[in-house]
Amino acid sequence: MRRTQYLILLAGCALASLSACKSTVRPFNRAQDGHTLVRTSQERVSLKQPCRKYPAYVPDSTVNGQLVPERIIRVNYHILNSSDTSHAFLAEIGTPYVQELTREINKKFAENIPMSLPAAQGTPVLPTRIRLEIAPIRGMFWDDGVYYHFDDELYAYVHKGRNRNNSDMRVIKKYAIQPDSVLNIFILPHHPDSVKSTTYSAGGGGIALGKAIKLSGIITTGLPPSEFAGMTVHEIGHIMGLGHTWRYSDGCDDTPHHPNCFYPGEPPCDSLISNNVMDYNHWQQAWTPCQLGQAHRNLSRRSGTARSLLKRNWCDPLPDYNLTITDTQVWEGEVDLFGDVIIAAGGHLTIRCEVSFPQGSRLLVQPGGQLVIDGGLLTNDCGLPWQGVILGCKGRDCGKVTLTEDADIQYAGSSDRPD
Ligand SMILES: [Zn+2]
Numbered sequence: 001m002r003r004t005q006y007l008i009l010l011a012g013c014a015l016a017s018l019s020a021c022k023s024t025v026r027p028f029n030r031a032q033d034g035h036t037l038v039r040t041s042q043e044r045v046s047l048k049q050p051c052r053k054y055p056a057y058v059p060d061s062t063v064n065g066q067l068v069p070e071r072i073i074r075v076n077y078h079i080l081n082s083s084d085t086s087h088a089f090l091a092e093i094g095t096p097y098v099q100e101l102t103r104e105i106n107k108k109f110a111e112n113i114p115m116s117l118p119a120a121q122g123t124p125v126l127p128t129r130i131r132l133e134i135a136p137i138r139g140m141f142w143d144d145g146v147y148y149h150f151d152d153e154l155y156a157y158v159h160k161g162r163n164r165n166n167s168d169m170r171v172i173k174k175y176a177i178q179p180d181s182v183l184n185i186f187i188l189p190h191h192p193d194s195v196k197s198t199t200y201s202a203g204g205g206g207i208a209l210g211k212a213i214k215l216s217g218i219i220t221t222g223l224p225p226s227e228f229a230g231m232t233v234h235e236i237g238h239i240m241g242l243g244h245t246w247r248y249s250d251g252c253d254d255t256p257h258h259p260n261c262f263y264p265g266e267p268p269c270d271s272l273i274s275n276n277v278m279d280y281n282h283w284q285q286a287w288t289p290c291q292l293g294q295a296h297r298n299l300s301r302r303s304g305t306a307r308s309l310l311k312r313n314w315c316d317p318l319p320d321y322n323l324t325i326t327d328t329q330v331w332e333g334e335v336d337l338f339g340d341v342i343i344a345a346g347g348h349l350t351i352r353c354e355v356s357f358p359q360g361s362r363l364l365v366q367p368g369g370q371l372v373i374d375g376g377l378l379t380n381d382c383g384l385p386w387q388g389v390i391l392g393c394k395g396r397d398c399g400k401v402t403l404t405e406d407a408d409i410q411y412a413g414s415s416d417r418p419d
Pocket residue numbers: 234238244
C-alpha cells in the first residue's frame with residue numbers, strides 16, 4: 001500500500017470512528033450478502049463437464065492437481081482351502097504372506113516408473129498418491145483382516161475349460177466381509193483337476209468383480225509376494241475404472257497400443273515392451289497422467305464406485321492443511337479438503353464442483369477476496385457440521401461472494417465461533 005493511500009484510510013477510520021475500521025468476521029448470509037450469478041441452462045451443463053472429466057484429477061502440479069490427496073484403499077484378504085487343508089496356506093504362512101504382498105503393492109504404488117514403450121517416451125512420471133491399508137473390522141481386537149475359509153465347493157479357481165468359474169461371484173457373496181466399504185481380495189488355489197491338464201496354465205491370474213478381486217496362482221506356484229504385486233495392482237486398476245491399453249480404447253491418449261509382450265524376446269518383443277500397469281507384463285508399474293486422472297476421478301467423484309472403498313480420512317481436519325489463496329484459481333474437480341480455505345485480499349476462487357470441508361473448518365473470504373460458487377456445492381461429505389463461508393470485514397468492506405442459483409452450501413453452522 002502506498003503511503004498516501006494508507007494516510008487516506010487512516011483519516012477515514014478516524015472520521016468514521018475507530019470501530020468502523022475494526023476487523024471482524026461473521027457468517028455469510030446468502031440472502032443478505034450473496035451476489036447472484038445468472039447462468040443459462042446450457043452454460044450450467046457445460047460448466048459442470050469438468051467435474052466428470054479426468055484432467056481435473058491428474059495429480060500434477062496444477063491448481064487442480066494439488067487438490068488431489070493421497071487415497072488409501074481399504075482391503076482385506078480371504079484365503080480359500082479345501083476341508084482337508086491340502087492347499088497348504090494356513091494362517092502361519094498366509095497371514096505374513098498377504099501382509100508382505102500389501103507392502104510390495106504399496107512399493108509399486110510409491111514408485112511410478114517411466115513408460116518403456118518408444119511411443120511413450122517423455123510421458124510425465126507423476127506420483128500415484130494411492131496406497132493400500134489392511135482393514136480389520138473396527139472394534140474387533142482379534143480381527144487382522146485376513147480370513148480363512150475351508151469350502152470344498154467354492155475353494156478353487158478355474159480360468160479355462162468346462163468348469164471355468166473365475167467370474168463366478170458365489171465365493172464373494174458367501175464370504176465377503178465389509179463388502180460395501182472394503183476391497184475384498186480372494187486368494188484361491190487352481191483346482192487340482194485343472195492343474196493335471198497339460199493345456200491348463202496354473203500360473204498367476206486374477207479378475208476384478210465389482211468391489212472384490214479373485215487371485216490365483218499364489219498358492220499353487222509358491223512364488224514370493226513380490227511376484228504377485230503387479231498382477232494385484234493391475235486388478236485394483238480395474239476396480240478404479242481403468243481399462244486395458246494394448247489394443248483397446250481406454251480413453252487415454254498417452255497409452256499407445258502395442259503387441260502386449262510379457263518379457264523381452266523375439267521381434268516385436270525386442271523393443272515394443274510395455275511396463276504399464278494395465279497391460280500384461282512382468283513389471284506392471286508405470287502409470288500415465290491420464291490413467292492417474294481417471295483413477296482419481298473415480299476415487300473422488302461422489303458417484304464413483306471405488307470411492308466407497310477409501311479410508312474416509314477427510315471428515316475431520318488435519319493440522320497444516322489450510323490453504324491460502326492469493327491468486328486466481330478455478331477448481332474443476334470434486335475435492336476433499338483437510339483444512340480451512342482462506343481467500344486473501346486479491347485472491348479469486350471459483351468453485352464449479354462439490355467440495356467437502358472437514359468438520360469445524362471454514363472458508364474465510366477476507367476483504368478484497370472473492371469467492372464464486374458456480375454451480376458448485378460446499379459441504380461436509382460425512383454430514384458433519386462445519387462453519388461454512390465466513391466473511392472477513394474491515395469496517396464495512398467485506399469479502400465478496402457470488403453464487404449461481406444452483407450453487408449450494410450444506411451442513412454449515414458449526415457452533416464453533418468464527419474468530
Ligand atoms: Zn486386466
